[in-house]
Amino acid sequence: MNNKQISKEEKKLLNKVFWRSFLIYGSYNPMRASGIGFLYAIMPFINKYYIKEDERIKAMQRNAEYYNITSAISTFPMGIIASMEKENSATGKFDSYSINAIKASLMGPLSGIGDSFFWGTFRVIAAGIGIGLAEQGSILGPLLFLLLYNIPAIAARYYGTFLGYGLGEKYIKEAYEKGIISTLTKAAGILGITMVGAMIYTTIGLQTGLKFNLSGMEYNLQDILDQVLKGILPLSATMICFFFVRKKVSASKIMLGIIVVGAALSLIGLL
Template identity: 30%
Template sequence: MAENKNAQQTGLITKKDVRNSFILWHAFAETSLNFERLQALAFCNSLTGILKKLYPDKKDLSAALQRHLTMYNTEANWGAVVNGITIALEEQVAATTDEETKKSSTELITGLKAGLMGPIAGIGDSLDFGTLRPIVIGICVPFVMNGSVIAALIPLIYQVLYMFICSNILSQAGYEKGKNSIMNILQSGKIHKIIDGFGMFGLFMMGALSATYVKITTPLVITTGGGNSINIQETLDGIIPCIIPILVVFAVYFYIKKFGPHYLRILLAIVIASLALSFFGVL
């Protein structure tokens, strides 16, 4: 009787269930973190409604909840694909009557989550936090400084749209294609092209923002013996415009590349150098 009940569970999960699951995931992914299991509570909470549908027997439901309370941590937006894959696999487990197959399938779910959370976090952090979000904020900052209220809201609007469009698509794709979906993405090489492309665009934008916000000039004027004066800034601009800001940006870049991102140390060095050079009239 129990076998027939489990066998009937497949096909119960709808697109609405998957969408509700990813909404719950995003609502709590970054708010229920703890040192022991990180995002496990949020992940388990996002699947609770679906697991109740799949496992009407309390013993099976308890086992399913316990396996999703193990340590889990990934990037929330792209991590939605893991939710979709897990739902598809849980649906298969619920329809399985053979105990050995069910045991191996549950082990597959746990192993797949552990194996995917790192690569998915790397992709999500690179694209979202490392590239797209800084670009959006960087584009909006000049307009905000000029008093644009809409520009101040655009990063928030972008994040909401990005979450509901991109993450919903990934969650549904993960559910529809199962574990093969993310494997195809990771093995196809397309994701590396996307990251490289956005990375180059990000560098382009960082260069544009550096040219816009890094303002360094020198008031130095050299007077020759014949009474002629040479304006150092005009001379430098005649050779390479904005050469001083370029040199400062590249100096910071090479320091980070060689010694690491010690941002507080860099900030203090810039402040001290700026005060000293301004005091002596060099900059």
């Protein structure tokens, strides 16, 4: 769907989403990452299309869940989710679980592209040009760096909003008409869970340094655990935290518990 097929009212809402997206990391936290910022960005759509208060609350709770993605392309999923929320508000047959499933499945692949292009490549090139001029005493150095990086990043953010909305509205309707939305939701859920599992393994550096002797042989407990399942300790720690989250324990208490338990295990040599 191109911009001509989007109504003037929808364009106004999408422009609000675009401007609000600049504050996506204003409330970043370990539990939801930029989930609150995501919710704030698409609130114009939620307020517009959800008339009943209970439905609006459910939509807000749904969109405040964990969200972490390269900022320059963060608006593409916003556009898709905005179109899904609009569709959900219009029909009682919409599977609301698919909204979070789609969002979770997009974070990993899009972050890989966004981080590689904007952070790993484009920012480095822009910085190289800017530093070269700055070393010569030119004021153009920092100015060019900011312009060379931010112009394409902001353009991607702006057009990504409309592109995501257009694609979402077009293909979601087709998926429902053809009866494939359930398959799409299941596939997105599997991809999202896979992404979370990979994130746990790569970001939580939990290992044990415990060694013991048995029949004259020294064994490293971490090596044994790795043979059972790679990343079993990070996974176990995550599941324990998830258990307490389900029990409505506050994030601050969980983090305090992690600090206390981690310190205690380090003192006795288990970590």
